[in-house]
Amino acid sequence: MRITRKVEFSASHVCAHPGLSPEENLRTYGPGANPHGHGHNYVLEVVLDGEPDPVTGMIVDLKDVKTILNRKVVEPFDHRHLNREVPPFDRVVPTVENVAVEIWNRLAPEFEGTAARLALVRLFETEDLYVEYAGAAN
Amino acid sequence: MIHLTRRYRFSASHRLHSPHLTVEQNRETFGKCDNPHGHGHNYKLEVTVAGAVDPKLGRVADLSELDRVVHAAAISALDHRNLNAELEEFSGEMVPTTENLAAVIRQRLLVNWPSSLPRLHRLRIFETRNNIFEIEEKI
Secondary structure, eight states, rough: EEEEEEEEEEEOOOOOOOOHHHHHHHHHHHGOTTTTTTTEEEEEEEEOOOOOOTTOOSOHHHHHHHHHHIIIIHHHHHTTTTTSTTTTTTSSSSHHHHHHHHHHEEEEEEETTTTSSSEEEEEEEEEEEEEEEEEEEO | EEEEEEEEEEEEEEEOTTTTTTTHHHHHHEEEEEEEEOOEEEEEEEEEEEEOOOOTTTTOOOHHHHHHHIIIIIIHHHEEEEEEHHHHSSSOOOOOOOHHHHHHHHHHHHHHTTTSSOOEEEEEEEEESSOEEEEEEOE
């Protein structure tokens, strides 16, 4: 069975690669390359996989999930400039793809050895754009 | 491997009516969707692509290219149109249900899909907030 918890954070970023010229960055990333940055209300859905405990009827204690999501994602990402304040985005372009992969890498170890396995992260950059990532093995 | 989904919108009208059924059978089968004057929806179309993240650019697809392909192949032919009267695929016997519309859009996308984009993974059409149709590509 799968259970999904949603959290939101607001952050700014610049999508530009230092190896490309300003014109190439503008061509590649469009308005996302604006050097002054811009922001989004990101919505993160974290999908966990497990079986309900026969006694509690719960796959996982959602308080624990909330604590992990706050500590590993919301606190470091919310109201931050990703390129300037959240490594590795000082050297990795903070596209929605790369932000999702980074979130997966931060969260997956937290669920190792627990009853719930991290199955998927789904990150919405806007209502009309999202990515889904289930780890490098998938 | 990462899945990226982009959502598009189009507004269109249709009438669900099969030439193989009688007036009564059509009414019975399609209910109010058989209204001869047609009716419309604000459709949402989700297009999901699957591929690897380019290590340099940090992205799986060029969104402006994806937008261009989806608009040229599908949205431009659908938005503010009457599906029965204006879409070639529905000029014959095929009823413009959203099941059939999903198949039509899939076909139009695949025919026009450039090699510069990662593979098409899934289409999802919201006819209304509560009616959702999906086609997933088999690898």
